[in-house]
Amino acid sequence: MSRPRTKRRPIRWHIVVFLAPAVLIYTAIMIIPLFGTLNLSLFTRGEGNTREFVGLANFVTLFTDPRWSGAFWNATWNNLWFFIVHMLVQNPIGIALAAILSSPRLRFAAFYRTAIFIPAILSFVIVGFVWRLILSPLWGVAPNMMDAIGIGDWFSPWLGQESSALTTLALISVWQFVGIPMMLIYAALLSIPDEVLEAAEMDGITGASQFWKIKLPLILPTIGIVSILTFVGNFNAFDLIYVVQGALAGPNYSTDILGSLLFRTFFGFQLQLGDPHMGATVATVMFFIILAGVSLYLFGIQTRMRRYQF
Amino acid sequence: MTTRKTLTLTTAIALCASGALAQDVTLTIESWRNDDISIWRNQIIPAFEAAHPGIRLDFQPTAPAQYNSALNSKLDAGTAGDIITCRAFDAALQLFERDQLSDLTDLDGMENFSDVAKSAWSTDDGSQTFCVPLASVIHGFIYNAEIFEELDLEVPETEEEFFAVLDAIEEDGGYIPMAMGINDQWEAATMGFANIGVNYWRGEEGRAALIAGESRLTDDEWVAPFEQLARWSPYLGRGFESQSYPDSQNLFTLGRAAIYPAGSWEIAGFREQADFEMGAFPPPVPAGTDGCFISDHTDMGIGLNAASEHQEEGRAFLTWVAGSEASNLFANAIPGFFPLSDAEVTLEDPLAQEFIGWRDQCESTIRPFHQIVSRGTPNLSNESWTASANVMRGTWTPEEAGAHLQDGLSSWYEPHQ
Numbered sequence: 254m255s256r257p258r259t260k261r262r263p264i265r266w267h268i269v270v271f272l273a274p275a276v277l278i279y280t281a282i283m284i285i286p287l288f289g290t291l292n293l294s295l296f297t298r299g300e301g302n303t304r305e306f307v308g309l310a311n312f313v314t315l316f317t318d319p320r321w322s323g324a325f326w327n328a329t330w331n332n333l334w335f336f337i338v339h340m341l342v343q344n345p346i347g348i349a350l351a352a353i354l355s356s357p358r359l360r361f362a363a364f365y366r367t368a369i370f371i372p373a374i375l376s377f378v379i380v381g382f383v384w385r386l387i388l389s390p391l392w393g394v395a396p397n398m399m400d401a402i403g404i405g406d407w408f409s410p411w412l413g414q415e416s417s418a419l420t421t422l423a424l425i426s427v428w429q430f431v432g433i434p435m436m437l438i439y440a441a442l443l444s445i446p447d448e449v450l451e452a453a454e455m456d457g458i459t460g461a462s463q464f465w466k467i468k469l470p471l472i473l474p475t476i477g478i479v480s481i482l483t484f485v486g487n488f489n490a491f492d493l494i495y496v497v498q499g500a501l502a503g504p505n506y507s508t509d510i511l512g513s514l515l516f517r518t519f520f521g522f523q524l525q526l527g528d529p530h531m532g533a534t535v536a537t538v539m540f541f542i543i544l545a546g547v548s549l550y551l552f553g554i555q556t557r558m559r560r561y562q563f
Numbered sequence: 564m565t566t567r568k569t570l571t572l573t574t575a576i577a578l579c580a581s582g583a584l585a586q587d588v589t590l591t592i593e594s595w596r597n598d599d600i601s602i603w604r605n606q607i608i609p610a611f612e613a614a615h616p617g618i619r620l621d622f623q624p625t626a627p628a629q630y631n632s633a634l635n636s637k638l639d640a641g642t643a644g645d646i647i648t649c650r651a652f653d654a655a656l657q658l659f660e661r662d663q664l665s666d667l668t669d670l671d672g673m674e675n676f677s678d679v680a681k682s683a684w685s686t687d688d689g690s691q692t693f694c695v696p697l698a699s700v701i702h703g704f705i706y707n708a709e710i711f712e713e714l715d716l717e718v719p720e721t722e723e724e725f726f727a728v729l730d731a732i733e734e735d736g737g738y739i740p741m742a743m744g745i746n747d748q749w750e751a752a753t754m755g756f757a758n759i760g761v762n763y764w765r766g767e768e769g770r771a772a773l774i775a776g777e778s779r780l781t782d783d784e785w786v787a788p789f790e791q792l793a794r795w796s797p798y799l800g801r802g803f804e805s806q807s808y809p810d811s812q813n814l815f816t817l818g819r820a821a822i823y824p825a826g827s828w829e830i831a832g833f834r835e836q837a838d839f840e841m842g843a844f845p846p847p848v849p850a851g852t853d854g855c856f857i858s859d860h861t862d863m864g865i866g867l868n869a870a871s872e873h874q875e876e877g878r879a880f881l882t883w884v885a886g887s888e889a890s891n892l893f894a895n896a897i898p899g900f901f902p903l904s905d906a907e908v909t910l911e912d913p914l915a916q917e918f919i920g921w922r923d924q925c926e927s928t929i930r931p932f933h934q935i936v937s938r939g940t941p942n943l944s945n946e947s948w949t950a951s952a953n954v955m956r957g958t959w960t961p962e963e964a965g966a967h968l969q970d971g972l973s974s975w976y977e978p979h980q
Contacts, residue, residue, distance in 0.1 A: 320941055320974065390802020391810055413746050413804025415958060500628070501945065503748045504804065505953050520632035523749075524933065525942035526657060527632055 287540070293533035311534040325535070327506055328514040329542075331419055335510055336487040338423035339430075344479055346427070347434030348472075352464055354435070355442040366439070370432035377429075381496030384425045388412055412497065415507040422508055426493055430486075434479040441475035442468060474558055481550045488543050491516060511539050588876045589619045591644030593637070595630035596863075598832075602896045610892055611883055618876045620646075638663045638868070645871035646880060649694035649864035651683035652933050659686070659693040665867040668692050670878060672885030680903035683861035683929070694864030695885050698893065698900035701918045702758035702858040705825040705833065707818060708840035710738055714821075718844050722791070725847040729798045732821045740798040742820035744806025751792065751951035752944075754824040757930045759846045760788035761856035766928035774935050776978025780969040781962070787849070789954045789961030796955050804956055812836075827918045830899035834912070843917045845925060859927035861903060939975035946971050 294312070299305035315321045350369060354362050372380065387393050388411060396408045411421040445468060453459075453467045491512025494502055500522045502509035517525065519532025592603075603622040611620060623644055625633045631654055637643035638658065647664060649655035658664045667673060668691050673681075676696050684694035711718070714735055719725040732740040745751045764770065764784040772778040778785070796803070800820070815823040816836035823829070825843070833841060848855050865884055867877040883889055887906035894902045898915040902908050910916050930944075937944040950964040959967070973979045 320971070385807065388805065389807075389810065390805060391800075391814065396802075410802035410805035413744075413802065413806070413956070415956075499747055501748055501948060503746065503949065503952060504956060505949055505958055521635075522945060523631075523942075524653065524937045524944040525940070526654065527635065528940075 290533045290536050290540075293530060294537045297530045298528075311530055312538070315531070315534050315538065321531075324506070324509070324514060325538075328509045328511045331508065332488055332490075332510040334419060335423045335426075335490065336484060338420060339427060339483050339487055340480065342424065343427040343431050344434050344476070344483065347431050347479070348438050348476065350431070350435045351438035351442055352468070354439055366436075369435060372429045373432040375429065377492035378496050380425065380429050381493055384428075385412065385497055388421070413504055415504045418498070418504055419508045422493060422497060425497075426490070429493075433482070437479055438472055438475055441472040445471050470559075474555075477550065477555060477558060481547060484546050484550075485543055488539060488546070511535070511542075515539065587617055587619050588873050589621055590646050590871075590873060590877060590880060591621045591623055592646040592648065593630075593634055593644040594622065594624040594648040595627040595650075596648070597624035597626060599897055600624055606896050607889075607892060610888070611880065614883065615879060618879065620880070638870075641870060643868055643870070645868050645873055645877050647694075647866045647868050648697075649684055649866045651861050651864065651929075653935075653938055655684055655694055655864065655866065656686065659691075659866075663869055664693045665869045665871075665874065665877075666691055666693060667695065667866065667878075667881065670695070670881055670885065672882040675885055675887075675904040675906055677903075677905060679927075680861060682934070684864045684866070687935070694866035695881050696861060696903035697863045697865050697884065698897070699859050699903055700862045700900060701827045701921065702754065702860070703825060703827070703843050703845045703918060703921065704758075705815070705823045705829065705841055705843045705914070707738075707815070707821050707837075708842045710818070710821040711842070718842065719847050720844070722847045722849045726794065729822070733798060739800035739814060739820040741795065741800075741822045741824065742811040742814040743795070743799055743824050744803045744808065744811050745952040745955050746805045746807045746810075748948040748952040750808055750811065750824070751955050752948040753930070754826060755792050755795070755955070756788050756947060756951045757858050757860075758824055758826075759791055760785075760931065761858050761928055762846055762848050762852050763787045764931065765852075766856035766926045770928055770931045770934075773931060774978070776976075779979065780972065781965045785968075786961045786965040789951070789964045791849075792951060792954050793957070793961055796957065799955075827899035827901065827915065830912060830914050830918070831897060834898070834914070841914055843914055845921045855921075855925040857921050857925045857927055858930055859901075859922060860929045860933070863900065936972060936976060941971040941974070943968060943972050 295306060295308060296304045297307045297311065315325055350365075353359060354366055359365075388395050390396060390408070390410045396405060399405045399408045409417070411417040449467065449471070450463065453463055458466055489512060490510060494508050494510055494513045495516065498504075498508050500513060500517050502513045515532060515535045516522075518535050519527055519529060521527030594603075600622060603620075608620045608622065612618070621644075631650060634643060634647065635658075638647075643663075647658070649658075649664070655664065659666075670692075673692060673695070678685075678689065680696040680699075681692050682689070684696060685692045706718070710716075710732070714731060716728050716731055717724070719728045729740045732738055743750055743754065764773075764778075769778060769784055773780070773785075780786075799806075800814070806814075811820075811823065812829070812832065813836075814820040816833055818837070818839055845855060845857050865881065867874065867881060871877055885904060887904070887908070890902040890904045890906045890908050893900065894908050894915075895911055898910065898912040899918070901915075901919050910919060932944040932947055946968055950959065950968055953959040954961055954964045969979070
């Protein structure tokens with residue numbers, strides 16, 4: 254019935270050859286360090302300078318010791334709030350800006366697009382420094398400008414107050430990165446074929462309702478990607494906090510997020526000596542939090558999303 | 564042909580050059596004092612090289628906040644410089660215990676230092692010393708003498724007088740009474756708590772009692788400094804909660820603030836920036852205190868990388884550093900970092916003279932949380948930053964701050980359990 258296999262398929266070496274560079278580089282700079290970190294978190298520094306295997310004891314410490322778990326949950330909630338502010342402010346503004354920019358009647362669209370995107374290519378150090386100056390109660394322009402329009406009494410040293418510092422930092426980060434969702438969604442909006450929009454117009458769907466009923470469903474996959482990028486970016490964030498508030502993430506740890514907790518633990522700070530093993534433990538937990546978030550999106554949301562082929 | 568000729572010529576020149584350099588040993592110096600780079604390159608290094616032909620120095624500073632972690636990584640990787648600038652106490656002790664710093668107990672010149680000076684860089688029992696004590700910093704207050712003259716104010720000696728002066732400046736309304744912010748947190752602990760606290764816990768006496776577990780951070784002598792800090796807040800001007808360290812420095816050097824809670828390391832910078840007369844006073848004593856105390860903190864030492872190939876040359880450099888020529892050079896090149904050696908040192912800067920003069924009137928002590936009690940997690944010294952800032956912001960009461968610090972210390976430090 255079957256015809257005898259006279260010839261086995263030759264091994265397709267070219268696939269291996271073409272994949273090799275990427276696989277090797279990715280393994281060397283991503284996979285090996287990742288497993289190195291996971292491995293490091295299972296050890297502790299013993300007497301002298303030895304490494305001792307302790308299994309999951311570091312994780313137990315992190316979650317049960319009241320100090321460690323207090324710092325960890327504080328950082329996690331702060332991080333979550335940081336993410337929520339981005340989702341509630343950055344992404345809707347990004348979508349709105351993209352919608353406005355893609356309107357054919359808008360003049361100077363290229364200029365606006367560039368101007369809004371520029372902060373995203375600035376260094377964190379510059380952004381942090383500039384905003385610290387703007388919001389400075391001593392020489393900042395914010396108090397003067399608010400005085401000029403008669404709301405000077407509303408000014409307070411936001412970065413120095415426990416209640417407002419984290420939200421202020423999140424909004425600074427939103428200001429910096431709003432260009433990225435804007436660009437991605439703008440590109441998605443441009444790729445919607447004219448036929449679809451014309452058909453909508455024929456059916457009498459124009460203006461705002463066209464955006465809500467036609468364009469928004471079509472760009473949902475892109476919004477999903479933007480959300481997951483925001484999630485990963487926020488849970489890996491560190492730079493802005495470090496630049497503006499220092500490694501102790503003041504006031505009173507109210508701006509401490511997982512990245513700054515990891516930095517303090519791993520490298521130490523001032524008299525606090527670094528503890529690579531606890532640091533790796535925090536890093537591992539961060540990795541699993543991000544992995545869980547991404548998996549939830551990939552398997553829970555993305556697979557159910559409807560895609561439209563044009 | 565021509566190419567080959569040029570090549571040969573270049574090789575020959577290169578060979579000659581390297582031949583000449585081969586006798587010279589270059590010692591690389593690791594340091595966090597990037598502010599001092601020009602002083603090292605223009606004054607200290609030439610002075611040493613002139614006296615020691617054959618040894619060259621290369622000063623390679625890192626940013627202060629990254630120094631400890633960068634140095635540890637470099638030492639672990641074997642790429643650190645030959646000469647290591649040592650942080651005081653545990654950071655350097657840890658390096659020594661890991662055999663990354665050479666033992667300098669028998670270094671020529673070590674006899675120039677007292678045991679107190681060496682304590683920051685010796686093992687707990689004092690038997691081995693691993694860094695040459697280089698400098699200490701003294702805390703106090705620097706004031707704008709012109710504002711004091713204008714408002715006809717006397718330099719305060721007691722706490723009562725101190726607050727009277729602050730009230731007088733506040734009442735005049737033209738100046739911010741005191742320049743300090745709590746955004747960076749460490750000023751509150753270092754220039755606030757450690758600065759004024761010494762009079763309450765009576766210097767070394769209180770510090771030793773804390774280490775021995777005989778006094779607790781909830782006791783009066785540790786809570787009272789927090790109470791004074793809480794009283795400072797109304798005098799600090801608008802928005803001190805988010806005022807950073809450079810902001811405070813600028814406020815003072817621009818002449819907008821009258822008093823600056825200081826460390827002596829500010830002297831060099833203030834000399835450059837401020838164009839008015841400055842004076843200094845030690846922390847005002849609370850009522851009913853006999854004598855006075857100052858925080859004279861051993862801050863900087865200098866040691867030798869145990870893995871360095873040039874141990875002999877390194878020791879030659881350190882012996883020179885321990886001598887009186889280098890002490891004088893350092894003290895005057897970097898006013899405000901006071902030499903720790905017993906050698907006779909003449910300071911030229913009047914403000915620096917004022918600071919160092921307190922050593923004769925008052926008893927010296929180091930910052931309370933630097934030795935031993937900051938060896939665990941949570942780190943008492945770092946916690947004291949947050950606590951001091953919280954008290955000044957009004958988030959915690961002084962009692963809560965004391966209780967919080969005590970809790971943290973009790974969680975890992977045996978004498979307090």
